[in-house]
Amino acid sequence: MPKIMINPDLCNKCYTCVQICPAGIFIQKDKDSIPKVLGAIAEDFCISCGHCAAICPTQAIIHESFPEGSINPVRQELNLSSEQVFEMIRTMRSIREFRDKPIEKETIERIIDGAHFAPSSTNSQSTEFVVVSNKAVLKKIVALTSLFLAKTAKQLRNPVIMALFRLVVRNKAEDTLSILPKIDRYVDAFKNGEDKILYNAPLLLVFHGKKSIPLSDVNATLALHNASLVSRGLGLGSFYAGFVVEASHRDSKIPSILSIPKNNRIYGALVLGHPKFTYKNWIERRPPKVEWI
Numbered sequence: 001m002p003k004i005m006i007n008p009d010l011c012n013k014c015y016t017c018v019q020i021c022p023a024g025i026f027i028q029k030d031k032d033s034i035p036k037v038l039g040a041i042a043e044d045f046c047i048s049c050g051h052c053a054a055i056c057p058t059q060a061i062i063h064e065s066f067p068e069g070s071i072n073p074v075r076q077e078l079n080l081s082s083e084q085v086f087e088m089i090r091t092m093r094s095i096r097e098f099r100d101k102p103i104e105k106e107t108i109e110r111i112i113d114g115a116h117f118a119p120s121s122t123n124s125q126s127t128e129f130v131v132v133s134n135k136a137v138l139k140k141i142v143a144l145t146s147l148f149l150a151k152t153a154k155q156l157r158n159p160v161i162m163a164l165f166r167l168v169v170r171n172k173a174e175d176t177l178s179i180l181p182k183i184d185r186y187v188d189a190f191k192n193g194e195d196k197i198l199y200n201a202p203l204l205l206v207f208h209g210k211k212s213i214p215l216s217d218v219n220a221t222l223a224l225h226n227a228s229l230v231s232r233g234l235g236l237g238s239f240y241a242g243f244v245v246e247a248s249h250r251d252s253k254i255p256s257i258l259s260i261p262k263n264n265r266i267y268g269a270l271v272l273g274h275p276k277f278t279y280k281n282w283i284e285r286r287p288p289k290v291e292w293i
C-alpha cells in the first residue's frame, strides 16, 4: 500500500494539501481534479509531519503514519488570546521552592506528552525522557553535580590550567572565571548539607537524544520548554538545571545512573515540584538588544 493516498470520495479539491506540504508531495492539475500523490517523492521526502492530514477539511488524506484515532479535530474554543499567552509567559518564573509533595504519575505523563509535541528537526521527535523521582538517585545527582562544580573551581584556579583555558577560549575566559565565586557558594552550600542544585524537588525530568541526529540538542531544549509551559498550566513550578546538564557532560557517572544509552547525550534537565509560593508581581526584563535590518 502506498505511504499516502487521497480518498476521492471525501476530497473536496480545496488544494490546501498541495499548498501546505513542505515536501511537495501533492500535485493538482486544475481546480476540478483531485490532487495526485507523487509516490516516489513521498517515499523519499515525506517526514510524516502530518500537515496534510491536519489541514484537510474532509479527512480525505490516508497516511500510513496516522492510523485511525491519530487525527483529532482542533477545538477552536480552547484557543488562548494573545493577552493570555503573554500573561503566562511574563509571569512564569524559575521556581526553586517546593512543597514536600510528590507529583502524580498521570501529571508527569501529561507533561511528557506536551514536551513531545514540540517541533523537532525533520520531525525526528528525537527527544527521549528519564523521569527521576527516586530520592536516593536525586541525592546522588546533587552530590555528583556539586563534586563537578568543586572540581571545576579547583581546576580554574590552577595557574597552568587557567593559562591554557585563556588560550583556548580567549575572550570568553573572563566570563567563565567571573562565575568562580558563585560556584564556590554552591559548593559551600553542599558542604553545609543544603541542596542548591535541585532544591529538594520531588522530580527531575531529563531530556536526552541521539548524538547522531542533527539538532538533537535543540529538539530537546524545545521539548523542555514545552514541558515547563505544560507544568505551569498544571499548577506546578520548574526550573532548568543547567549545572546538572554540564556535570553530565563531564562525569559519565551521571548518564550512567540515569541509564542514558551510550549513543545519547543529556541535553536538558527540568526540576519540577509544587510551588511553595505564589508570585504577586511580574518584573520587566532588561531591554533586548535588537538589530532591525
Ligand SMILES: Cc1cc2nc3c(=O)[nH]c(=O)nc-3n(C[C@H](O)[C@H](O)[C@H](O)COP(=O)(O)O)c2cc1C
Residues within 6 Å of the ligand: 092, 093, 094, 095, 096, 197, 239, 240, 241, 242, 243, 244
Ligand atoms: C540554560 C539555563 C541553565 C540554567 N541553570 C540553572 C541552574 O543550574 N540552577 C538554577 O537555580 N537556575 C538555573 N537556570 C534558571 C535561570 O537562573 C533563570 O531562568 C534566570 O535567572 C531568569 O529567571 P526566571 O526564569 O525566574 O525568569 C537556568 C536557566 C537556563 C536557561
